[in-house]
Amino acid sequence: MPQNFNDIKSKTVCSDCGGKEMVLGYTASEGAIHKKTSVLGMEAYSRATTKVMVICKNCGLVVKSYAENPQKL
């Protein structure tokens, strides 16, 4: 079940600066989370899901990060 990231964002407080204003960041394409598989006996990685980060807007700390769809891993 994908998380409600907007809900998480509104409840998160920065552990570093105490800031309460959070933004969401995403690592898609090459920065996505991949799962390890094998192709013809060789290790391979296939893109599984986007990584979603909850970032403090004040200091930039990545407070939390999540796999958007962990069931795809």
Ligand SMILES: [Zn+2]
């Ligand atoms: Zn902060």
